[in-house]
Amino acid sequence: xxxxxxxxxxxxxxxxxxxxxxxxxxxxxxxxxxxxxxxxxxxxxxxxxxxxxxxxxxxxxxxxxxxxxxxxxxxxxxxxxxxxxxxxxxxxxxxxxxxxxxxxxxxxxxxxxxxxxxxxxxxxxxxxxxxxxxxxxxxxxxxxxxxxxxxxxxxxxxxxxxxxxxxxxxxxxxxxxxxxxxxxxxxxxxxxxxxxxxxxxxxxxxxxxxxxxxxxxxxxxxxxxxxxxxxxxxxxxxxxxxxxxxxxxxxxxxxxxxxxxxxxxxxxxxxxxxxxxxxxxxxxxxxxxxxxxxxxxxxxxxxxxxx
Numbered sequence: 252x253x254x255x256x257x258x259x260x261x262x263x264x265x266x267x268x269x270x271x272x273x274x275x276x277x278x279x280x281x282x283x284x285x286x287x288x289x290x291x292x293x294x295x296x297x298x299x300x301x302x303x304x305x306x307x308x309x310x311x312x313x314x315x316x317x318x319x320x321x322x323x324x325x326x327x328x329x330x331x332x333x334x335x336x337x338x339x340x341x342x343x344x345x346x347x348x349x350x351x352x353x354x355x356x357x358x359x360x361x362x363x364x365x366x367x368x369x370x371x372x373x374x375x376x377x378x379x380x381x382x383x384x385x386x387x388x389x390x391x392x393x394x395x396x397x398x399x400x401x402x403x404x405x406x407x408x409x410x411x412x413x414x415x416x417x418x419x420x421x422x423x424x425x426x427x428x429x430x431x432x433x434x435x436x437x438x439x440x441x442x443x444x445x446x447x448x449x450x451x452x453x454x455x456x457x458x459x460x461x462x463x464x465x466x467x468x469x470x471x472x473x474x475x476x477x478x479x480x481x482x483x484x485x486x487x488x489x490x491x492x493x494x495x496x497x498x499x500x501x502x503x504x505x506x507x508x509x510x511x512x513x514x515x516x517x518x519x520x521x522x523x524x525x526x527x528x529x530x531x532x533x534x535x536x537x538x539x540x541x542x543x544x545x546x547x548x549x550x551x552x553x554x555x556x557x558x
Contacts, residue, residue: 369434
């Protein structure tokens with residue numbers, strides 16, 4: 252076996268010194284000052300935005316436990332005593348319980364109908380190729396850009412001719428039609444990211460299209476369903492224009508109509524504490540829904556970007 256011999260060092264000349272080979276030292280990595288400034292600016296903007304969003308909510312909750320005099324004398328101070336009678340007065344005397352029940356019925360029924368019909372339409376548009384597929388898809392997309400104000404008058408006459416005016420189920424159908432375009436648009440993109448091998452394996456095993464959709468594909472689309480469900484819940488819970496036009500029966504008013512009526516009536520009476528209590532009652536379900544499902548909302552929004 253051959254070995255590589257290291258040549259012997261040459262003897263140094265008289266008066267000369269042998270120096271080691273100078274190896275250039277690595278330059279220290281420069282810190283990116285620009286990235287730090289951008290991160291500091293973005294974090295500062297997010298903190299300011301969080302304060303602007305959270306502070307009014309906390310102030311409304313704090314004010315709902317004050318009496319009317321403390322609201323005007325010390326609006327920014329904590330309540331000295333908690334006045335829970337504000338909540339009971341708004342719940343009973345202002346009929347917030349009836350408005351809350353009507354809203355739960357309308358939003359619950361419309362949310363279930365929207366998710367079922369929207370997911371079925373989105374699955375067909377995303378998985379099957381047939382003549383007119385893209386045309387129907389773009390019709391739903393165009394429905395998102397159509398202003399609802401332009402359809403209020405013809406919608407009123409259509410609902411009235413069908414005998415659904417001032418009814419809970421009529422308002423549910425209108426809410427479903429109002430929310431379907433965004434639901435189909437969102438879920439179509441989500442269903443396209445799901446693997447096709449699972450559905451093909453189900454077809455090989457003899458599963459029908461209906462069984463494959465409800466037992467296999469729909470559970471796989473759970474993050475997307477929760478995300479679009481939260482968005483629809485927020486929009487339908489806070490909807491005011493449609494029930495104002497299509498629901499004028501005082502016994503069937505929803506929460507947004509009740510808050511307006513409470514603001515007018517309690518404003519003249521000077522019962523501002525009851526008004527803030529009713530406002531917080533309407534706000535709590537939305538906050539609770541987002542806090543409970545915030546992880547699923549983030550997963551549903553990011554799942555469409557990963558394939």
